[in-house]
């Protein structure tokens with residue numbers, strides 16, 4: 001029996017079955033490549049779900065982690081720590097925000113945003129409107145905010161105060177606003193449910209509704225943030241600025257860390273004891289995040305993400321033109337891209353992902369709608385060409 005299979009057999013004995021994993025036990029990563037326990041090599045266009053944006057084992061991040069781990073791993077937020085301060089300063093210097101709260105994950109960053117919006121709203125203003133198709137996390141409050149009924153099923157009663165507005169429809173959104181509403185929460189580009197961008201005009205009218213009714217606009221940039229769309233945050237390319245923003249996924253390039261960012265005025269609604277986290281902004285995770293941010297902010301890194309994204313988009317459009325019965329086009333921004341599938345393509349979505357896996361390329365089928373490509377942001381044209389070759393092979397096999 002191969003060692004890959006040995007590990008999988010052991011894994012299947014011990015875990016609660018919440019994940020539908022690929023049959024691979026990953027042991028090593030470098031750049032855009034991963035290796036499993038049998039030394040099979042994979043071209044990674046998933047990056048641990050938009051997390052390892054500088055690629056696996058980036059030397060600057062590895063050095064930062066090792067250095068920090070050899071001096072101080074954890075003291076709790078009862079104390080100030082250096083890397084956490086540096087990280088907050090960098091986030092503030094490069095965003096609309098004045099203040100930061102550190103968390104460990106996307107869901108926790110969103111929990112912090114939800115609590116802040118409620119306490120800022122004041123008495124009886126607790127309702128948060130989010131959009132259908134959204135994804136905000138798996139804790140009870142963030143799953144309630146998530147506009148996907150299949151993720152709620154069986155967990156009711158969910159926390160109250162989460163209302164979902166039909167994606168793209170401003171009129172019904174306004175009708176859902178009541179005296180109890182405190183915020184509108186959305187991703188500037190929906191990732192999990194199929195790489196769906198929100199149009200500029202739509203976002204502008206959401207911002208206007210917030211201003212008209214005194215609501216906070218919360219952007220969940222957990223997936224779109226940290227350079228994924230070719231600017232540090234996706235809102236920088238949009239005609240609106242949020243009041244609160246959450247980030248996580250790529251913040252620590254693989255170490256678990258999240259953050260909630262906001263203005264001085266809104267931040268002042270939290271006072272000492274309002275909110276806390278034992279691990280939030282942990283020194284090692286914060287050190288990784290500082291190294292990640294510094295790398296992303298240097299040497300035209302973000303410009304090259306945009307250029308690479310355009311190249312990849314062009315190649316995916318060629319695939320759509322070559323296989324019109326499977327794919328109709330591309331959507332997304334930067335290196336958060338989805339190949340839009342026809343009804344027939346959707347039927348084969350999971351199969352296409354598996355065929356690519358067999359050929360050593362990792363992608364996923366997001367929202368049961370699109371093939372999602374979220375490679376490390378350092379991906380080269382050659383690596384994109386290699387992925388396109390494998391994708392084309394897999395789609396040709398389907399057509400036979």
Ligand SMILES: *Cc1c(COP(=O)(O)O)cnc(C)c1O
Pocket residue numbers: 104105106107108110135136137138187191192220221222223224248249
């Ligand atoms: C992944 C994701 C989350 C949840 O992040 P976790 O770290 O898994 O809790 C929240 N919002 C968006 C937009 C995401 O993509």
